[in-house]
Amino acid sequence: MTDTILEVRDLRTSFFTENFEVKAVDGVNFSVPKGKTLGVVGESGSGKSITSLSILRLIQNPGKVVGGQVLFKGEDLLEKSEAQMRKIRGNKISMIFQEPMTSLNPVYTVGQQIGEAFQIHEKLNKKESIKRSVRC
Numbered sequence: 001m002t003d004t005i006l007e008v009r010d011l012r013t014s015f016f017t018e019n020f021e022v023k024a025v026d027g028v029n030f031s032v033p034k035g036k037t038l039g040v041v042g043e044s045g046s047g048k049s050i051t052s053l054s055i056l057r058l059i060q061n062p063g064k065v066v067g068g069q070v071l072f073k074g075e076d077l078l079e080k081s082e083a084q085m086r087k088i089r090g091n092k093i094s095m096i097f098q099e100p101m102t103s104l105n106p107v108y109t110v111g112q113q114i115g116e117a118f119q120i121h122e123k124l125n126k127k128e129s130i131k132r133s134v135r136c
């Protein structure tokens, strides 16, 4: 196998109402080689965010990933338990969310909010986690 870190195969995510299904992501395929960057470009509403949220298994009701595979280092994230996903999110895969006004909390500093991931995944205390945030 080549050095592929992420491979998305035929990813499909829909939103359901009582009467119909909105296919927000419908058969997306791409792969990302280790150490490389992939840019996804598309008009507003074309499914970039829903694709990213699907990869991290952050789609909420009435949305659902209805098909495909998300192979991270060869393992399908769609098959993982929620507990396993929690160990991966913010540790192995992170998302920088759109709209800082809603995704960041103005009551906390940016350092505190980045540091939270290090407190959880690397068991650092508050002070150490802020230092670690500045380093990365």
Ligand SMILES: Nc1ncnc2c1ncn2[C@@H]1O[C@H](COP(=O)(O)OP(=O)(O)OP(=O)(O)O)[C@@H](O)[C@H]1O
Pocket: 015, 022, 024, 025, 042, 043, 044, 045, 046, 047, 048, 049, 050, 051, 062, 063, 098
């Ligand atoms: N909660 C929801 N209920 C129904 N449809 C939704 C919901 N959230 C997203 N969608 C639909 O999913 C589609 C993809 O949206 P998405 O947010 O991924 O677009 P995007 O490419 O990230 O757009 P932008 O460039 O504006 O960020 C859109 O057509 C949107 O209407």
Ligand SMILES: [Mg+2]
Pocket: 048, 049, 050, 098
């Ligand atoms: Mg978006």
